[in-house]
Amino acid sequence: MNRAAVIGGGIAGLTAAWELARSGQQVDIYEAGDRLGGAISPVSLAGVQVDAGAEAFATRTPAVRDFLRDLGLDEQVVSPNPLGAWLQLPDQAAPMPSTGVLGVPGNPSADDVIAILGAEEAARAAQDLEAPMTWSQAHNPALGEVVADRMGPAVVERLVAPITSGVHSADPYDLAISSAHPQLYQTMLTQGSLARAVTALRAAAPAGSAVQSLHGGMNTLISTLESQLRRFGASIHLNTEIHELSSLQADAVIVATEGRQIHRLIGTSPKAAPAGQRPDQGQSAGVALVTLLVHAPQLDACPRGTGMLVAPTVSHIRAKAMTHISAKWEWVARALENQLGPSHHLLRLSFGRITDTDGSLGFTSADNALLNAAIADLPALTGLAVNREQLLDHTVVRWQTGLPGGSTQQRSDAQQVRELLSARQSAAGPGIAVTGAWFAGTGLAQVIPDARRAAQQVLSR
Ligand SMILES: Cc1cc2nc3c(=O)[nH]c(=O)nc-3n(C[C@H](O)[C@H](O)[C@H](O)COP(=O)(O)OP(=O)(O)OC[C@H]3O[C@@H](n4cnc5c(N)ncnc54)[C@H](O)[C@@H]3O)c2cc1C
Incomplete structure:
Protein backbone atom coordinates (compact mmCIF):
# COMPACT_ATOMS: atom_id res chain seq x y z
CA MET A 1 0.00 0.00 0.00
CA ASN A 2 1.27 3.48 -0.89
CA ARG A 3 0.73 6.66 1.09
CA ALA A 4 -0.88 9.64 -0.63
CA ALA A 5 -1.46 13.15 0.71
CA VAL A 6 -4.29 15.34 -0.60
CA ILE A 7 -4.13 19.05 0.20
CA GLY A 8 -7.49 20.80 0.22
CA GLY A 9 -10.75 19.23 1.37
CA GLY A 10 -13.02 20.89 -1.21
CA ILE A 11 -14.87 18.74 -3.74
CA ALA A 12 -11.72 18.40 -5.90
CA GLY A 13 -9.57 17.11 -3.04
CA LEU A 14 -12.29 14.81 -1.72
CA THR A 15 -13.01 13.36 -5.17
CA ALA A 16 -9.32 12.67 -5.80
CA ALA A 17 -8.91 11.24 -2.28
CA TRP A 18 -11.92 8.96 -2.81
CA GLU A 19 -10.41 7.59 -6.06
CA LEU A 20 -7.11 6.90 -4.33
CA ALA A 21 -8.62 5.43 -1.18
CA ARG A 22 -10.92 3.05 -3.01
CA SER A 23 -7.89 1.79 -4.96
CA GLY A 24 -6.28 0.77 -1.70
CA GLN A 25 -3.99 3.77 -1.08
CA GLN A 26 -3.49 5.05 2.45
CA VAL A 27 -4.77 8.65 2.08
CA ASP A 28 -4.26 11.67 4.33
CA ILE A 29 -6.48 14.68 3.57
CA TYR A 30 -5.30 18.05 4.88
CA GLU A 31 -7.88 20.84 5.08
CA ALA A 32 -7.06 24.34 6.34
CA GLY A 33 -10.62 25.04 7.51
CA ASP A 34 -12.70 23.43 10.22
CA ARG A 35 -14.95 21.49 7.82
CA LEU A 36 -14.79 19.61 4.53
CA GLY A 37 -16.50 20.70 1.31
CA GLY A 38 -14.93 24.07 0.43
CA ALA A 39 -17.51 25.93 -1.69
CA ILE A 40 -20.10 23.21 -0.99
CA SER A 41 -21.55 23.64 2.47
CA PRO A 42 -24.94 23.62 4.21
CA VAL A 43 -26.75 26.43 5.99
CA SER A 44 -29.87 26.14 8.12
CA LEU A 45 -32.85 28.53 8.31
CA ALA A 46 -35.66 27.79 10.79
CA GLY A 47 -34.57 24.16 10.87
CA VAL A 48 -34.50 23.69 7.09
CA GLN A 49 -31.04 22.90 5.73
CA VAL A 50 -30.14 24.10 2.22
CA ASP A 51 -26.91 24.74 0.31
CA ALA A 52 -24.89 27.77 1.34
CA GLY A 53 -22.61 27.60 -1.73
CA ALA A 54 -22.84 25.42 -4.85
CA GLU A 55 -26.37 24.06 -5.18
CA ALA A 56 -26.43 22.15 -8.49
CA PHE A 57 -24.29 20.60 -11.22
CA ALA A 58 -24.43 20.99 -14.99
CA THR A 59 -25.65 17.92 -16.86
CA ARG A 60 -24.06 18.78 -20.23
CA THR A 61 -21.77 15.77 -19.76
CA PRO A 62 -22.48 12.60 -17.74
CA ALA A 63 -19.36 13.18 -15.56
CA VAL A 64 -21.09 14.21 -12.32
CA ARG A 65 -23.94 11.71 -12.74
CA ASP A 66 -21.38 8.91 -13.21
CA PHE A 67 -19.60 9.95 -10.03
CA LEU A 68 -22.86 10.10 -8.07
CA ARG A 69 -23.73 6.64 -9.36
CA ASP A 70 -20.33 5.33 -8.23
CA LEU A 71 -21.03 6.79 -4.78
CA GLY A 72 -24.47 5.19 -4.64
CA LEU A 73 -26.26 8.57 -4.74
CA ASP A 74 -28.09 8.09 -8.05
CA GLU A 75 -31.48 7.69 -6.38
CA GLN A 76 -31.13 11.06 -4.66
CA VAL A 77 -30.63 13.06 -7.86
CA VAL A 78 -33.33 15.69 -8.35
CA SER A 79 -34.17 18.01 -11.25
CA PRO A 80 -35.25 21.61 -10.77
CA ASN A 81 -38.73 22.92 -11.42
CA PRO A 82 -38.85 23.39 -15.24
CA LEU A 83 -40.15 26.97 -14.89
CA GLY A 84 -36.67 28.27 -15.76
CA ALA A 85 -35.02 31.52 -14.68
CA TRP A 86 -35.65 35.11 -15.73
CA LEU A 87 -33.41 37.94 -16.86
CA GLN A 88 -33.58 41.45 -15.42
CA LEU A 89 -32.53 44.11 -17.90
CA PRO A 90 -32.59 47.89 -17.39
CA ASP A 91 -35.86 48.17 -19.32
CA GLN A 92 -37.62 44.87 -18.66
CA ALA A 93 -37.77 41.49 -16.92
CA ALA A 94 -38.24 38.49 -19.20
CA PRO A 95 -37.89 34.70 -19.14
CA MET A 96 -34.45 33.52 -20.22
CA PRO A 97 -34.54 32.32 -23.85
CA ALA A 205 -26.38 16.97 -24.03
CA PRO A 206 -28.27 14.31 -22.06
CA ALA A 207 -32.05 14.77 -22.25
CA GLY A 208 -33.69 16.63 -19.37
CA SER A 209 -32.78 19.70 -17.39
CA ALA A 210 -29.47 21.53 -17.84
CA VAL A 211 -28.69 21.24 -14.13
CA GLN A 212 -29.53 18.78 -11.39
CA SER A 213 -28.88 18.46 -7.68
CA LEU A 214 -29.32 16.06 -4.80
CA HIS A 215 -32.27 15.70 -2.45
CA GLY A 216 -31.03 17.53 0.64
CA GLY A 217 -28.70 19.69 -1.46
CA MET A 218 -25.21 19.24 -2.92
CA ASN A 219 -23.84 19.20 0.63
CA THR A 220 -25.15 15.60 0.76
CA LEU A 221 -22.30 14.78 -1.62
CA ILE A 222 -19.75 16.01 0.93
CA SER A 223 -21.21 14.06 3.86
CA THR A 224 -21.36 10.93 1.67
CA LEU A 225 -17.76 11.34 0.51
CA GLU A 226 -16.61 11.90 4.08
CA SER A 227 -18.28 8.76 5.40
CA GLN A 228 -17.03 6.61 2.48
CA LEU A 229 -13.50 7.99 2.88
CA ARG A 230 -13.51 7.12 6.57
CA ARG A 231 -14.77 3.65 5.71
CA PHE A 232 -11.85 3.23 3.28
CA GLY A 233 -9.52 4.15 6.14
CA ALA A 234 -8.56 7.66 4.98
CA SER A 235 -7.31 10.08 7.64
CA ILE A 236 -8.89 13.55 7.62
CA HIS A 237 -6.92 16.38 9.21
CA LEU A 238 -9.06 19.52 9.67
CA ASN A 239 -7.63 22.91 10.72
CA THR A 240 -4.37 21.84 9.09
CA GLU A 241 -3.03 24.31 6.56
CA ILE A 242 -0.09 22.91 4.62
CA HIS A 243 2.74 25.37 3.97
CA GLU A 244 5.46 23.03 2.63
CA LEU A 245 5.07 19.87 0.59
CA SER A 246 8.34 18.63 2.06
CA SER A 247 6.63 18.41 5.47
CA LEU A 248 4.48 15.54 4.19
CA GLN A 249 5.32 11.85 4.48
CA ALA A 250 3.88 10.64 1.19
CA ASP A 251 4.71 8.75 -2.02
CA ALA A 252 2.28 10.96 -3.95
CA VAL A 253 0.73 14.38 -3.38
CA ILE A 254 -2.37 15.92 -4.91
CA VAL A 255 -2.69 19.67 -4.46
CA ALA A 256 -6.35 20.74 -4.71
CA THR A 257 -6.31 24.32 -3.46
CA GLU A 258 -6.76 27.65 -5.22
CA GLY A 259 -4.23 29.59 -7.31
CA ARG A 260 -2.28 31.51 -4.73
CA GLN A 261 -1.67 28.45 -2.52
CA ILE A 262 -0.78 26.28 -5.50
CA HIS A 263 2.00 28.66 -6.55
CA ARG A 264 3.27 28.83 -2.98
CA LEU A 265 3.14 25.07 -2.42
CA ILE A 266 4.79 23.93 -5.62
CA GLY A 267 7.20 26.85 -5.87
CA THR A 268 5.98 28.51 -9.06
CA SER A 269 5.03 32.13 -9.56
CA PRO A 270 2.06 33.61 -11.43
CA LYS A 271 2.71 34.46 -15.08
CA ALA A 272 2.99 38.19 -15.70
CA ALA A 273 -0.13 39.58 -17.38
CA PRO A 274 0.39 40.70 -21.00
CA ALA A 275 0.21 44.48 -21.49
CA GLY A 276 -3.35 45.77 -21.21
CA GLN A 277 -4.69 42.68 -19.43
CA ARG A 278 -5.87 42.64 -15.83
CA PRO A 279 -3.35 40.60 -13.78
CA ASP A 280 -4.80 37.46 -12.26
CA GLN A 281 -5.01 37.90 -8.49
CA GLY A 282 -5.04 34.14 -7.85
CA GLN A 283 -8.21 34.68 -5.87
CA SER A 284 -11.62 36.12 -6.78
CA ALA A 285 -12.97 39.32 -5.24
CA GLY A 286 -15.57 37.12 -3.57
CA VAL A 287 -19.34 37.13 -3.28
CA ALA A 288 -21.79 37.54 -0.42
CA LEU A 289 -24.99 35.52 -0.38
CA VAL A 290 -28.02 36.57 1.63
CA THR A 291 -30.64 33.86 2.14
CA LEU A 292 -34.06 35.06 3.27
CA LEU A 293 -36.91 33.02 4.75
CA VAL A 294 -40.17 34.87 4.22
CA HIS A 295 -43.83 34.14 4.76
CA ALA A 296 -45.23 35.52 1.51
CA PRO A 297 -48.36 34.01 -0.10
CA GLN A 298 -47.82 36.41 -3.03
CA LEU A 299 -44.73 34.35 -4.00
CA ASP A 300 -46.65 31.05 -4.19
CA ALA A 301 -47.12 31.55 -7.94
CA CYS A 302 -43.31 31.79 -8.48
CA PRO A 303 -43.47 35.15 -10.30
CA ARG A 304 -39.90 34.93 -11.63
CA GLY A 305 -39.67 31.18 -12.18
CA THR A 306 -36.70 29.67 -10.39
CA GLY A 307 -34.94 33.01 -10.04
CA MET A 308 -33.50 36.03 -11.71
CA LEU A 309 -30.15 36.98 -13.23
CA VAL A 310 -29.54 40.71 -13.25
CA ALA A 311 -27.65 42.38 -16.11
CA PRO A 312 -24.67 44.45 -14.88
CA THR A 313 -26.23 47.49 -16.61
CA VAL A 314 -29.24 47.48 -14.25
CA SER A 315 -28.81 50.29 -11.73
CA HIS A 316 -31.97 50.02 -9.61
CA ILE A 317 -31.15 46.55 -8.21
CA ARG A 318 -27.98 45.92 -6.19
CA ALA A 319 -28.06 42.09 -6.20
CA LYS A 320 -26.56 40.37 -9.23
CA ALA A 321 -28.77 37.30 -8.97
CA MET A 322 -31.63 35.81 -7.00
CA THR A 323 -32.47 32.13 -6.66
CA HIS A 324 -36.01 31.37 -5.53
CA ILE A 325 -34.76 28.24 -3.77
CA SER A 326 -38.13 26.88 -2.74
CA ALA A 327 -39.53 27.41 -6.25
CA LYS A 328 -36.51 25.72 -7.84
CA TRP A 329 -36.32 22.60 -5.66
CA GLU A 330 -39.46 20.68 -4.74
CA TRP A 331 -37.77 19.05 -1.72
CA VAL A 332 -37.11 22.49 -0.21
CA ALA A 333 -40.75 23.57 -0.70
CA ARG A 334 -41.88 20.31 1.00
CA ALA A 335 -39.45 20.73 3.90
CA LEU A 336 -40.66 24.31 4.48
CA GLU A 337 -44.28 23.27 4.32
CA ASN A 338 -43.72 20.38 6.77
CA GLN A 339 -41.73 22.53 9.17
CA LEU A 340 -43.59 25.84 8.99
CA GLY A 341 -46.80 25.48 7.02
CA PRO A 342 -47.81 26.87 3.60
CA SER A 343 -46.55 30.00 1.78
CA HIS A 344 -43.04 30.03 3.22
CA HIS A 345 -40.28 30.79 0.74
CA LEU A 346 -36.51 30.74 0.66
CA LEU A 347 -34.76 33.26 -1.60
CA ARG A 348 -31.03 33.66 -2.07
CA LEU A 349 -29.62 36.94 -3.34
CA SER A 350 -25.97 37.29 -4.36
CA PHE A 351 -23.89 40.44 -4.22
CA GLY A 352 -20.44 41.25 -5.60
CA ARG A 353 -19.47 41.55 -9.24
CA ILE A 354 -15.95 41.23 -10.59
CA THR A 355 -16.43 44.67 -12.19
CA ASP A 356 -17.48 46.32 -8.89
CA THR A 357 -15.77 49.49 -7.79
CA ASP A 358 -15.20 50.64 -4.22
CA GLY A 359 -18.44 51.31 -2.43
CA SER A 360 -20.38 48.51 -4.17
CA LEU A 361 -22.02 45.88 -2.00
CA GLY A 362 -20.21 42.55 -1.88
CA PHE A 363 -17.83 40.27 -0.02
CA THR A 364 -16.49 42.97 2.30
CA SER A 365 -19.83 44.64 3.15
CA ALA A 366 -21.34 44.40 6.63
CA ASP A 367 -24.13 41.88 7.25
CA ASN A 368 -26.66 44.62 7.96
CA ALA A 369 -25.92 46.50 4.76
CA LEU A 370 -26.32 43.28 2.77
CA LEU A 371 -29.56 42.34 4.52
CA ASN A 372 -31.04 45.81 3.99
CA ALA A 373 -30.10 45.75 0.32
CA ALA A 374 -31.59 42.26 -0.12
CA ILE A 375 -34.90 43.32 1.41
CA ALA A 376 -34.92 46.54 -0.61
CA ASP A 377 -34.27 44.59 -3.83
CA LEU A 378 -37.05 42.04 -3.32
CA PRO A 379 -39.94 44.02 -4.82
CA ALA A 380 -37.96 44.80 -7.99
CA LEU A 381 -36.65 41.23 -8.25
CA THR A 382 -40.00 39.53 -7.75
CA GLY A 383 -42.26 42.21 -9.26
CA LEU A 384 -44.30 42.07 -6.02
CA ALA A 385 -44.49 44.00 -2.75
CA VAL A 386 -42.53 41.82 -0.32
CA ASN A 387 -41.45 43.65 2.81
CA ARG A 388 -39.37 43.35 6.00
CA GLU A 389 -42.39 42.37 8.15
CA GLN A 390 -42.59 39.12 6.17
CA LEU A 391 -39.00 38.16 7.00
CA LEU A 392 -38.73 35.23 9.47
CA ASP A 393 -35.04 34.37 9.30
CA HIS A 394 -31.93 35.15 7.26
CA THR A 395 -28.26 34.22 6.87
CA VAL A 396 -25.31 35.95 5.25
CA VAL A 397 -22.50 33.77 3.86
CA ARG A 398 -19.35 34.99 2.10
CA TRP A 399 -17.29 33.09 -0.46
CA GLN A 400 -13.91 33.91 -1.84
CA THR A 401 -12.71 30.50 -3.05
CA GLY A 402 -14.23 28.14 -5.60
CA LEU A 403 -14.74 30.93 -8.18
CA PRO A 404 -11.33 31.42 -9.82
CA GLY A 405 -12.58 33.87 -12.43
CA GLY A 406 -11.46 31.90 -15.49
CA SER A 407 -9.80 34.80 -17.29
CA THR A 408 -7.62 33.97 -20.30
CA GLN A 409 -4.68 35.05 -18.13
CA GLN A 410 -5.68 32.70 -15.30
CA ARG A 411 -6.21 29.81 -17.74
CA SER A 412 -2.78 30.18 -19.29
CA ASP A 413 -1.22 30.52 -15.84
CA ALA A 414 -2.87 27.24 -14.81
CA GLN A 415 -1.77 25.52 -18.01
CA GLN A 416 1.79 26.67 -17.50
CA VAL A 417 1.82 25.29 -13.95
CA ARG A 418 0.68 21.90 -15.19
CA GLU A 419 3.32 21.89 -17.96
CA LEU A 420 6.06 22.89 -15.52
CA LEU A 421 5.02 20.22 -13.11
CA SER A 422 5.00 17.48 -15.70
CA ALA A 423 8.47 18.56 -16.93
CA ARG A 424 9.71 18.49 -13.32
CA GLN A 425 8.41 15.02 -12.39
CA SER A 426 11.21 12.55 -11.88
CA ALA A 427 10.87 8.85 -11.43
CA ALA A 428 12.54 9.07 -8.02
CA GLY A 429 10.59 11.86 -6.24
CA PRO A 430 7.00 11.74 -5.02
CA GLY A 431 4.40 12.13 -7.81
CA ILE A 432 2.68 15.50 -7.63
CA ALA A 433 -0.61 16.24 -9.36
CA VAL A 434 -2.70 19.39 -9.22
CA THR A 435 -6.45 19.76 -9.58
CA GLY A 436 -9.41 21.93 -8.53
CA ALA A 437 -11.45 24.74 -10.05
CA TRP A 438 -8.35 26.85 -10.64
CA PHE A 439 -7.20 24.26 -13.22
CA ALA A 440 -10.47 22.70 -14.36
CA GLY A 441 -12.64 25.85 -14.50
CA THR A 442 -15.52 26.84 -12.22
CA GLY A 443 -18.25 24.28 -11.62
CA LEU A 444 -18.65 20.71 -10.49
CA ALA A 445 -19.06 19.39 -14.05
CA GLN A 446 -15.48 20.48 -14.69
CA VAL A 447 -13.93 20.00 -11.25
CA ILE A 448 -15.09 16.43 -10.54
CA PRO A 449 -13.82 14.71 -13.73
CA ASP A 450 -10.55 16.67 -13.53
CA ALA A 451 -10.00 15.47 -9.95
CA ARG A 452 -10.72 11.88 -10.96
CA ARG A 453 -8.16 12.20 -13.78
CA ALA A 454 -5.57 13.66 -11.37
CA ALA A 455 -6.00 10.66 -9.06
CA GLN A 456 -5.69 8.24 -12.00
CA GLN A 457 -2.51 10.04 -13.06
CA VAL A 458 -1.04 9.49 -9.59
CA LEU A 459 -2.17 5.85 -9.52
CA SER A 460 -0.64 5.18 -12.93
CA ARG A 461 2.81 6.21 -11.67
C1 LIG B 1 -21.31 30.77 -3.91
C2 LIG B 1 -20.92 29.74 -4.91
C3 LIG B 1 -21.92 29.09 -5.63
C4 LIG B 1 -21.57 28.12 -6.57
N1 LIG B 1 -22.56 27.47 -7.23
C5 LIG B 1 -22.24 26.46 -8.05
C6 LIG B 1 -23.27 25.64 -8.61
O1 LIG B 1 -24.47 25.80 -8.32
N2 LIG B 1 -22.89 24.65 -9.46
C7 LIG B 1 -21.57 24.40 -9.75
O2 LIG B 1 -21.29 23.48 -10.52
N3 LIG B 1 -20.58 25.15 -9.20
C8 LIG B 1 -20.89 26.15 -8.36
N4 LIG B 1 -19.90 26.88 -7.77
C9 LIG B 1 -18.51 26.56 -8.10
C10 LIG B 1 -18.06 25.30 -7.38
O3 LIG B 1 -18.55 25.31 -6.08
C11 LIG B 1 -16.54 25.25 -7.37
O4 LIG B 1 -16.05 25.30 -8.70
C12 LIG B 1 -16.00 24.00 -6.66
O5 LIG B 1 -16.72 23.70 -5.49
C13 LIG B 1 -14.54 24.23 -6.38
O6 LIG B 1 -14.03 23.13 -5.68
P1 LIG B 1 -12.49 23.05 -5.30
O7 LIG B 1 -12.32 21.83 -4.48
O8 LIG B 1 -11.65 23.21 -6.50
O9 LIG B 1 -12.19 24.36 -4.43
P2 LIG B 1 -12.70 24.80 -2.98
O10 LIG B 1 -14.11 24.42 -2.78
O11 LIG B 1 -12.33 26.24 -2.89
O12 LIG B 1 -11.82 23.96 -1.97
C14 LIG B 1 -10.46 24.22 -1.73
C15 LIG B 1 -10.18 23.81 -0.29
O13 LIG B 1 -8.77 23.85 -0.07
C16 LIG B 1 -8.55 24.34 1.24
N5 LIG B 1 -7.17 24.86 1.28
C17 LIG B 1 -6.66 25.92 0.63
N6 LIG B 1 -5.34 26.05 0.87
C18 LIG B 1 -5.00 25.04 1.70
C19 LIG B 1 -3.77 24.63 2.30
N7 LIG B 1 -2.62 25.30 2.09
N8 LIG B 1 -3.77 23.54 3.12
C20 LIG B 1 -4.91 22.85 3.35
N9 LIG B 1 -6.11 23.20 2.77
C21 LIG B 1 -6.15 24.27 1.97
C22 LIG B 1 -9.62 25.42 1.40
O14 LIG B 1 -9.84 25.69 2.77
C23 LIG B 1 -10.81 24.76 0.70
O15 LIG B 1 -11.61 24.02 1.62
C24 LIG B 1 -20.21 27.83 -6.81
C25 LIG B 1 -19.20 28.49 -6.09
C26 LIG B 1 -19.56 29.42 -5.13
C27 LIG B 1 -18.49 30.09 -4.33
Missing part, protein backbone atom coordinates in the same frame (compact mmCIF):
# COMPACT_ATOMS: atom_id res chain seq x y z
CA SER A 98 -34.95 28.58 -23.95
CA THR A 99 -32.46 27.67 -26.69
CA GLY A 100 -29.23 29.10 -25.28
CA VAL A 101 -25.93 28.01 -23.79
CA LEU A 102 -24.41 30.60 -21.43
CA GLY A 103 -26.99 33.01 -22.80
CA VAL A 104 -25.75 32.59 -26.39
CA PRO A 105 -28.89 31.89 -28.43
CA GLY A 106 -29.10 28.76 -30.58
CA ASN A 107 -31.88 30.42 -32.56
CA PRO A 108 -31.33 34.19 -32.74
CA SER A 109 -34.69 34.62 -34.48
CA ALA A 110 -36.76 32.91 -31.76
CA ASP A 111 -39.54 35.03 -30.24
CA ASP A 112 -38.03 34.88 -26.73
CA VAL A 113 -34.70 36.17 -28.11
CA ILE A 114 -36.36 38.99 -30.08
CA ALA A 115 -38.31 39.92 -26.91
CA ILE A 116 -34.98 40.65 -25.20
CA LEU A 117 -32.81 41.95 -28.05
CA GLY A 118 -35.36 43.69 -30.23
CA ALA A 119 -35.76 42.86 -33.95
CA GLU A 120 -32.71 44.81 -35.12
CA GLU A 121 -30.20 43.28 -32.69
CA ALA A 122 -31.73 39.83 -33.20
CA ALA A 123 -31.13 40.24 -36.96
CA ARG A 124 -27.52 41.24 -36.19
CA ALA A 125 -27.16 38.10 -34.05
CA ALA A 126 -28.52 35.97 -36.90
CA GLN A 127 -25.69 37.20 -39.18
CA ASP A 128 -23.57 34.63 -37.35
CA LEU A 129 -25.31 31.90 -39.34
CA GLU A 130 -23.97 33.30 -42.64
CA ALA A 131 -20.76 35.17 -41.77
CA PRO A 132 -17.43 33.53 -42.71
CA MET A 133 -15.55 32.07 -39.72
CA THR A 134 -12.49 34.18 -38.93
CA TRP A 135 -11.61 32.54 -35.58
CA SER A 136 -9.21 29.61 -35.49
CA GLN A 137 -7.39 27.16 -33.23
CA ALA A 138 -4.57 29.69 -32.93
CA HIS A 139 -6.75 31.98 -30.77
CA ASN A 140 -7.56 31.64 -27.08
CA PRO A 141 -10.27 34.28 -26.89
CA ALA A 142 -12.61 35.50 -24.17
CA LEU A 143 -16.27 34.49 -24.44
CA GLY A 144 -17.42 38.12 -24.81
CA GLU A 145 -14.99 38.78 -27.70
CA VAL A 146 -16.29 35.84 -29.71
CA VAL A 147 -19.98 36.54 -29.05
CA ALA A 148 -19.64 40.26 -29.79
CA ASP A 149 -17.85 39.48 -33.06
CA ARG A 150 -20.25 36.78 -34.26
CA MET A 151 -23.56 38.10 -32.90
CA GLY A 152 -23.01 41.70 -31.80
CA PRO A 153 -22.27 43.39 -28.46
CA ALA A 154 -25.98 43.56 -27.52
CA VAL A 155 -26.00 39.76 -27.14
CA VAL A 156 -23.08 40.01 -24.73
CA GLU A 157 -24.66 42.82 -22.75
CA ARG A 158 -28.24 41.58 -22.55
CA LEU A 159 -27.94 37.79 -22.64
CA VAL A 160 -24.42 36.64 -21.75
CA ALA A 161 -23.19 39.11 -19.10
CA PRO A 162 -26.07 38.42 -16.66
CA ILE A 163 -25.07 34.74 -16.67
CA THR A 164 -21.28 35.06 -16.51
CA SER A 165 -21.59 37.71 -13.84
CA GLY A 166 -24.28 35.94 -11.80
CA VAL A 167 -23.00 32.37 -12.17
CA HIS A 168 -19.24 32.58 -12.82
CA SER A 169 -18.56 35.91 -11.10
CA ALA A 170 -16.73 36.89 -14.27
CA ASP A 171 -16.82 39.67 -16.86
CA PRO A 172 -17.60 38.03 -20.26
CA TYR A 173 -14.77 40.01 -21.88
CA ASP A 174 -12.38 38.54 -19.31
CA LEU A 175 -13.69 34.97 -19.16
CA ALA A 176 -11.83 32.51 -21.40
CA ILE A 177 -14.34 30.75 -23.64
CA SER A 178 -12.56 27.47 -22.79
CA SER A 179 -13.21 28.09 -19.11
CA ALA A 180 -16.85 29.07 -19.56
CA HIS A 181 -17.64 25.99 -21.66
CA PRO A 182 -14.89 23.56 -22.71
CA GLN A 183 -16.55 22.49 -26.00
CA LEU A 184 -18.16 25.72 -27.23
CA TYR A 185 -15.20 27.18 -29.13
CA GLN A 186 -14.16 23.95 -30.85
CA THR A 187 -17.78 23.19 -31.82
CA MET A 188 -18.13 26.72 -33.25
CA LEU A 189 -15.04 26.18 -35.42
CA THR A 190 -16.39 22.84 -36.63
CA GLN A 191 -19.92 24.15 -37.28
CA GLY A 192 -18.78 27.48 -38.77
CA SER A 193 -21.30 29.33 -36.58
CA LEU A 194 -21.79 30.09 -32.90
CA ALA A 195 -25.57 29.58 -33.02
CA ARG A 196 -25.17 26.23 -34.75
CA ALA A 197 -22.58 25.25 -32.13
CA VAL A 198 -25.06 26.06 -29.35
CA THR A 199 -27.77 24.00 -31.06
CA ALA A 200 -25.37 21.08 -31.60
CA LEU A 201 -24.21 21.13 -27.96
CA ARG A 202 -27.77 21.23 -26.67
CA ALA A 203 -28.72 18.33 -28.94
CA ALA A 204 -25.70 16.32 -27.74
